[in-house]
Amino acid sequence: xxxxxxxxxxxxxxxxxxDVVQFGIRAIGIYLVILWLASAYWAFRDMQQRSDNAILPxxxxxxxxxxxxxxxIFAVWxxxxxxxxxxxxxxxxxxxxxxALLAEVESIHHCPSCERRIDDEWIICPSCRTRLKRxxxxxxxxxxxxxxxxxxxxxxFERREVPAAIEALPRSREATGRIAAxxxxxxxxxxxxxxxxxxxxxSASTRSLxxxxx
Ligand SMILES: [Zn+2]
Ligand SMILES: [Zn+2]
Numbered sequence: 001x002x003x004x005x006x007x008x009x010x011x012x013x014x015x016x017x018x019d020v021v022q023f024g025i026r027a028i029g030i031y032l033v034i035l036w037l038a039s040a041y042w043a044f045r046d047m048q049q050r051s052d053n054a055i056l057p058x059x060x061x062x063x064x065x066x067x068x069x070x071x072x073i074f075a076v077w078x079x080x081x082x083x084x085x086x087x088x089x090x091x092x093x094x095x096x097x098x099x100a101l102l103a104e105v106e107s108i109h110h111c112p113s114c115e116r117r118i119d120d121e122w123i124i125c126p127s128c129r130t131r132l133k134r135x136x137x138x139x140x141x142x143x144x145x146x147x148x149x150x151x152x153x154x155x156x157f158e159r160r161e162v163p164a165a166i167e168a169l170p171r172s173r174e175a176t177g178r179i180a181a182x183x184x185x186x187x188x189x190x191x192x193x194x195x196x197x198x199x200x201x202x203s204a205s206t207r208s209l210x211x212x213x214x
Contacts, residue, residue: 029069036069043079050084 015021040061047057060079067075086094109118114128121142123133133142139153149156 032069036064036072039072039076040064043076046079046083049087049089052088 043064044057044061047060051057060083063079064072064075067073109120110116111118111125111128111130111132113130114125116125116127118125118132121133123135123142124130125132131145134145135141136143136150136153136155138150138155141150141152143150143152143157148158
């Protein structure tokens with residue numbers, strides 16, 4: 001009986017002392033050491049991404065180193081529990097998204113007097129009747145109440161109708177000159193361009209009449 005036990009222990013010690021097993025144990029040891037150092041490096045990098053503090057990454061790495069290659073896995077667990085929840089990049093991204101949302105909310109137009117939500121194309125507030133926009137007399141597009149000229153067509157709102165009348169003057173004189181040559185009867189029609197078909201008719205009639213008169 002004792003011989004059998006002795007034989008088993010002998011064979012076990014033989015197995016442990018064999019080169020293959022020794023090599024295996026050594027390889028596992030080396031692997032654990034590499035894993036231990038890599039974990040410390042990972043904690044260092046991870047903390048760098050989560051904190052602006054320059055010392056904290058070193059503290060995290062040192063904590064894992066202190067737990068030795070055998071127990072470092074417990075340090076990794078502790079680190080995962082107590083590390084900052086968000087990365088700096090994630091915080092930055094979240095702030096950016098919040099700012100974008102805020103800008104979107106601010107872009108929604110409100111009536112300046114009653115704060116009612118209004119459409120961008122309304123010219124008058126339906127609640128308090130405040131003038132919101134006006135229509136350009138030249139291009140019929142919506143322009144702001146404070147615009148001094150139309151951004152769409154360039155019409156100057158500050159310049160009153162007087163220059164327009166001056167601009168129109170040579171044109172009317174030219175027209176009256178043309179009509180005076182064709183006949184005196186059409187001179188009244190030149191002042192109102194809407195009556196042009198009738199004026200052409202009268203000028204035609206005077207032209208048809210003129211050969212007979214001469
Ligand atoms: Zn209003
Ligand atoms: Zn315009």
